[in-house]
Amino acid sequence: MRNAIRQWAHTATWRELGRRLREPPRFAGRPLFGRIPPPAAVLFGLLLTVALMVTADPADLRILHEWPHSLIRVAAIVTNLGDSGLYLVPLGIALIGLALVDPVLPRRADAALRQVWLRLAFCFTVIAVTGLAVNLVKRAIGRVRPLHVDPGAYLTFDPFAWHATAASMPSGHATTAWSVAACLVLLAGPRVRPYAFAFATLVCVSRVVLGAHFVSDVVAGALLGWFATLWFAQFLARRGLVFRQKPDGALALRGQDAAKTLLAWRARRKDPIADDTLSDGA
Template identity: 35%
Template sequence: MRARIRTTLNVLARRMQHQFKSGIALFRGRDSRVERLRHPLPEGHRPQDLAAILLLFCGLSMVLLDAHLHEWLDVVPGGYSSFFGWVTDFGKSDWMLAVSGLVFLSLLALNHETVSYRARLGLHIVMTGAAFVFVSVATSGILVVILKWCIGRARPKLVETMGPVHFDPFIFHGKFTSFPSGHSTSVAACAVALALLMPSYRRFILVVGFWIAVSRIMVGAHYPSDVIAGVLFGGTVSYMVARWMARRGIGFKYTQNGNIIPAFYGNSSVKACRSLWGFVRSATSIPVKTKVA
């Protein structure tokens, strides 16, 4: 039994290694085309523009909203707190990383040679999308943890003793990790990534992400300025990762006016779903080899 399990794991490991190398070979030579595919950042997306947006909205929030957060939460009906307490759990990055990582590894472990070209194309679309979501959420999550621990803003629960704008940089204590919001960063990174992958549903995805981010305010875990900074940071990371991929023709491509769209199916999510359905049908129709007695 142990020998059989060991053999199966070895076969699976070799298959995953082969599929990974095939994927690398598929995109080999893309770097030589990077300069030709380079598109300047559009106005409003440049670092100086994003810094201006951050200073404007976070500054206004600190002056007008943060100081009155607890007064406002005291008059919010209890049902709202209970509901948003449930919603806020969707802002945790662990399930985003687990789902996207498992999807990528599961598809990587499949035998791609046994399915049709259309199914293989759908498989690579999903793998690329899952990897994009994973990298976006993981990268933004790591960076925001470093930022919030270095910035050292006191959390809202300390407002009565320290006020709403108390900063103690490099104190490295959990009570001083309010700015930016980690949950909001992960939500924004995931929402923007999914919106780029499924442009037809981007409004719905972004609205859902907005309310999950707002839930951090509703449960008293963060100030509005923390959430604003987290959303801006997480969304920016996903957008920059998508630009890096588009310059290399991996999963995304540029339009003539410099916008980023999915490389294989453009703005049509219906085509993507059809491709995925073709993969599912092909995968389930693979005959199972049996020994003949």
Template identity: 35%
Template sequence: MGGAGFRHRAPSRHRRLGDAAAAARRRVTRPGALRADLADLREHWRRRTPAAASIWPPALAAIAPALAVLADISLIFDEIFARGARALPRDLVDVFQIVTRFGESHWLFALSVLTFVGAAGARASAVTRRARACFGLLAARALYVFVVLADSGLLSQALKHPIGRARPALLDKVGPHHFEFFSLPSIYASFPSGHTITAFATAAALGFFLPRRFKPLPFLAALAIAASRVIIGAHYCSDVLGGALIGLACAYLTALVFARRRLAFTVAPDSFWPRARGSRLCA
């Protein structure tokens, strides 16, 4: 038989995918594969792009008006709403006791960690380059949410006890504007509202990544959580407003830090606003 009788056949599509999957499995079972991916992430974190337009001048300029607004709200509305919350039907308060639990950060921390670990593992075993990029982007976004929760939570605790504002439970005893500076008891940890910080920091973080038509949803949930803190008598109005501003600021400033490292975000050198990376990558 002549050599011309044998023709080289290109591997079928299924065979190519099978070979790629086998290679991915070998890569995952190779010791240190995931560790190498994490090392790549650390190296990526160290490489920073040129700084974006400085946010500090406008941010510092906004502090004084924000404090003035908080003071006005506190003087006008805090006592009115705190006393009004006491007159609400018990059934309504019980409903918002459930709503307020969604502002606790521990389950959000757990969800962000599980998402990061799952995405990092899936990236290590991904068959195609596109899949690796998609799972890598998901891992970076989960890391961003985790960092936002961490820095906003730390800032909340750093402010609460030094400020030492009395909670509405002490309204009749000391009034709405009593402070015990550097006090450890929780009853003197009213400002800012930690649940509201968590809710708005998470809402802003998710808002960067969600499609435009879905962006309002996490903010509506955050508003419900913030309202619950006043309704159940845990905070004054100015506490939740201050918490909302702090949560939004933490999400925004953390996004700028990530954008400089091109992790989950990018930002133009002349811009103040970070943009989510890869919005169409996994579509």
């Protein structure tokens, strides 16, 4: 096992990966937000969040205790889909498992394995980093959760309190859900966008129904998770990693047939002729 890990660490060319992450972009690409500068997009997100705080949050607090018990029970189940551990644990196991695969592979299969590993590493990184960032930010802001404020006191803050009751904005579950949704769209293509959006929206609604967050909290978390994931994907695309950027600015996977190549190698690994074919292919 140690030899396999050592060999993988060598063949995965970590030095090359680190160099690409540190180097300037290979090409400029098109702006992630179209013609809107990133600072303007951030400002829009902040203004939208503030607007919801003074419009939607008071209404949210008024109806908090009027949700049907059946809806609350469903929300208590759905909300678990926003737990980052639900994704980080299997992703971490998969990353370690792929690192232990026999490093002596045909050239195409080896390249495909690296592409799959990098995709999983991308998902693990964005979910972990956005989750950590939002937990630090929410505790610094210290907004008190709906269940722990007095009626009408929707703007109650206890900055740097570092306890769970004062960790409402932004929502960590919403951040994770929308990071996962962005990963799904980036990896599986636009066809899954309606399902990814529905999944992430349900998680956000569940947090509001349970009284864990205000509407503005989940919107802030959703914006953070979605756009941070897209930004990191473009960051990698401009350095020739994981993604590539099309002329119209859309992101697409590099080596889209990587999974099919690995499945073909697994199915034919006992067939020397098939292995030779896989080795010699482009």
